[in-house]
Amino acid sequence: MATRKRGEAGDKGTAAILPRRGKKVSSDQIVESILSAVAEHRLPPGTKLGEEHLGEIFGVSRTVIRQALVRLANDRIITLEPNRGAFVAQPTVQEARDVFEARRVIESAVVARLVKAVEPAQLAELRRLIEREDEARAAGDRRALVKLSGEFHLLIAEMAGNGTLTAMLRELVLRSSLVIMLYEIGNRPACPPTEHRELVDAIAARDATAACRIMSEHLGHVEESLNLIDEEPALPDLRSVFVELAR
Amino acid sequence: MATRKRGEAGDKGTAAILPRRGKKVSSDQIVESILSAVAEHRLPPGTKLGEEHLGEIFGVSRTVIRQALVRLANDRIITLEPNRGAFVAQPTVQEARDVFEARRVIESAVVARLVKAVEPAQLAELRRLIEREDEARAAGDRRALVKLSGEFHLLIAEMAGNGTLTAMLRELVLRSSLVIMLYEIGNRPACPPTEHRELVDAIAARDATAACRIMSEHLGHVEESLNLIDEEPALPDLRSVFVELAR
DNA sequence: GGCGGCTGCAGTGTATACAAATATCAGTCC
DNA sequence: GGACTGATATTTGTATACACTGCAGCCGCC
Numbered sequence: 386m387a388t389r390k391r392g393e394a395g396d397k398g399t400a401a402i403l404p405r406r407g408k409k410v411s412s413d414q415i416v417e418s419i420l421s422a423v424a425e426h427r428l429p430p431g432t433k434l435g436e437e438h439l440g441e442i443f444g445v446s447r448t449v450i451r452q453a454l455v456r457l458a459n460d461r462i463i464t465l466e467p468n469r470g471a472f473v474a475q476p477t478v479q480e481a482r483d484v485f486e487a488r489r490v491i492e493s494a495v496v497a498r499l500v501k502a503v504e505p506a507q508l509a510e511l512r513r514l515i516e517r518e519d520e521a522r523a524a525g526d527r528r529a530l531v532k533l534s535g536e537f538h539l540l541i542a543e544m545a546g547n548g549t550l551t552a553m554l555r556e557l558v559l560r561s562s563l564v565i566m567l568y569e570i571g572n573r574p575a576c577p578p579t580e581h582r583e584l585v586d587a588i589a590a591r592d593a594t595a596a597c598r599i600m601s602e603h604l605g606h607v608e609e610s611l612n613l614i615d616e617e618p619a620l621p622d623l624r625s626v627f628v629e630l631a632r
Numbered sequence: 633m634a635t636r637k638r639g640e641a642g643d644k645g646t647a648a649i650l651p652r653r654g655k656k657v658s659s660d661q662i663v664e665s666i667l668s669a670v671a672e673h674r675l676p677p678g679t680k681l682g683e684e685h686l687g688e689i690f691g692v693s694r695t696v697i698r699q700a701l702v703r704l705a706n707d708r709i710i711t712l713e714p715n716r717g718a719f720v721a722q723p724t725v726q727e728a729r730d731v732f733e734a735r736r737v738i739e740s741a742v743v744a745r746l747v748k749a750v751e752p753a754q755l756a757e758l759r760r761l762i763e764r765e766d767e768a769r770a771a772g773d774r775r776a777l778v779k780l781s782g783e784f785h786l787l788i789a790e791m792a793g794n795g796t797l798t799a800m801l802r803e804l805v806l807r808s809s810l811v812i813m814l815y816e817i818g819n820r821p822a823c824p825p826t827e828h829r830e831l832v833d834a835i836a837a838r839d840a841t842a843a844c845r846i847m848s849e850h851l852g853h854v855e856e857s858l859n860l861i862d863e864e865p866a867l868p869d870l871r872s873v874f875v876e877l878a879r
Numbered sequence: 880g881g882c883g884g885c886t887g888c889a890g891t892g893t894a895t896a897c898a899a900a901t902a903t904c905a906g907t908c909c
Numbered sequence: 910g911g912a913c914t915g916a917t918a919t920t921t922g923t924a925t926a927c928a929c930t931g932c933a934g935c936c937g938c939c
Contacts, residue, residue, distance in 0.1 A: 410714060411893090412702075436921070446894045447921090455659075455699050459706045461799075467657060468900050468921055483796040490741040490797065549730040549807075550737065552708075553800050560796075658923090683891070693924045694891090715891055715930045882939080892929075899922070908913080 415443050415453035423462060423473070423562050424535055425528045430567050434463060434471040460556050462563070474563055478613050481564040485608040488557050491550055492538060492604065493597045496584070499545040500593040507544050511585045514540060522578060535562060537581055561607075568611040577606055662690050662700035670709060670720070670809050671782055672775040677814050681710060681718040707803050709810070721810055725860050728811040732855040735804050738797055739785060739851065740844045743831070746792040747840040754791050758832045761787060769825060782809060784828055808854075815858040824853055 422428040434454065436447045443450070458465045464474050476484065499507075514537050521529035535558045542551040580603040587596035669675040681701065683694045690697070705712045711721050723731065746754075761784050768776035782805040789798040827850040834843035 437919090448893055448895090451699070451922095452702050455702050456706050459703050469902095470921070480796065483794045486794055487796045487800070490738060494737040547730045547733055549727065549734045549804070553734070557796070682889095684889095695923055695925090698891095716932095717891065880939105883937095885934105885936080887932105887934085889932080890930085892927105894925105894927085896925075897923085899920105901918100901920075903918075904916090906913105906915085909911090 411445060412449050412452040412456065415439070415445075415450065416456055418443070419453070419457060420462065420559055423559055424532045426531055426562065426566055427528065428473055430473045430475040430563050432473045434473065436470070460559070462556075462559055474560070475567060476560060476564050478568075478615050480560075481568060481611070481613055482608070484557055484560050484564060485604055488538075488554070488561065489601050489604050491554050491557065492542070492600050495542045495545040495547070495550055495554070496588065496596045496600045497593045498547065499541055500588055500591055500596050502546075503544070503588055503591075508585060508589050511537070511540060511544075511588075515581050515585065518581065519578070527572075531562065531565070534581075535559075565607075565611065568613055570610065570612050573610055577603070580606070658692060659696050659699040659703070662686070662692075662697065663703055665690075666700070666704060667709065667806060670806055671779045673778055673809065673813055674775065675720055677720045677722040677810050679720040681720065683717070707806070709803075709806055721807070722814060723807060723811050725815075727807075728815060728858070728860055729855070731804055731807050731811060732851055735785075735801070735808065736848050736851050738801050738804065739789070739847050742789045742792040742794070742797055742801070743835065743843045743847045744840045745794065746788055747835055747838055747843050749793075750791070750835055750838075755832060755836050758784070758787060758791075758835075762828050762832065765828065766825070774819075778809065778812070781828075782806075812854075812858065815860055817857065817859050820857055824850070827853070 419428065419434075436450050436454070439450045439453075440447050454463060454465065454471045457463045458471065461474055461476075463471050465471050514533065518530060518533045518537065521533055538558055539551070539555060542554045545551075580599065584596060584599045584603065587599055666675065666681075683697045683701070686697045686700075687694050701710060701712065701718045704710045705718070708721055708723075710718050712718050761780065765777060765780045765784065768774075768780055785805055786798070786802060789801045792798075827846065831843060831846045831850065834846055
């Protein structure tokens, strides 16, 4: 536990680290790993992220972990409670609704922009992604499905070519992932499977009005499929569970 | 210079620190100070922000400064060049256009939302802010004017009630401030003075269509008033010059 | 005289040490 | 038996130490 050289991280069974060639800053890898875990619903909201613990997992000191946590907190993926630590964020119902509204605003605009300048190769790429979604759905791989669905929305933004809007949407998609983990009802499928396809069809037809409408409705459907009523859902839930056991 | 207790920071003549009662995390104050300096055009793009130097100014160690810099870099207000340090960001022409497009997208939506639920007290508050803008303009106080103009746009977003969109817009307004510093032509006034007033009038009339149009055009006017031609403007300019010479 | 490498310095990147705050738990008192 | 209080242990917050990188100036070399 004394001195720890870099590079030992991989030994510790942390599968999620994508070993980018040394160019990137080390805290980037940690941020990416945690974001990836959120996107794949492997990291439930409310989970405590202890600094020392993460440091052991990634094979770096708390200094680097701290940088990563500060960045994640800045994007509202985690919350930093002073003197208590870092926890995976638990968006409130209000925040959840705000996130979806923001997504409708941004993604409608992004789709409209893409319709104007979409190229056949891009349509093919979108359709390829949809096929991978179908495969994941067929295989019953919910984690892959939810991640691919997010990537689909993000890919549209990237293709639209506004880096600022894309960066913002990336944050929103990740927060959506937290929202879905918190508020989804049972095992209902998050994204209706046909709508992505319809959206690409509308884009291919250069029908901006229809594409915007489908995107907006699609996000509305996802939001409606959630249990966004104004009551405290998660940590209180755990707490009440323990109260039950303690009786 | 050895041990330094908290609370001595204020002694060092750092005027910009608003001494919030101890609740906030100390890096927050530093972030706020730097953001404030950017909003008031006191901190030109490209300025080097040395860690040790900032540490002396704010009376904290590099650790805290670093946290603040990481957060600012995350919001693209500064750029962190590995092993070289932190510099106030210099948005490219492309980024500048992206920022204004993103603002049009978000602020149109925000205005439309506000029109639906605006209250008389809010209209009065907006008009009060416009009057302060007029005063700053009359006094020739450009720094106050540019800051108040940003606050006007932000106030509309806050009133609209979507915290997520507001947070995103806050970032965009700050980056706009950098863009304006970089690309403004001479001393041309950034914001046409009448448009804010027209906007509030349209909101008061509950005319969502007009309000969106005015907001969008207003942002378009600000963008057009800048020298956003596709040539490298500042540091990159130097580089391309040397590339030419090397041929 | 100009150019390339070298060395010293300044500044960042990371780890560690220490202080402060909080959570845990045992013991005591009511 | 339950609640409170104190000590202890764990965890975070901050400062500092040290290693490494990049830059500048100098010197020697061509």
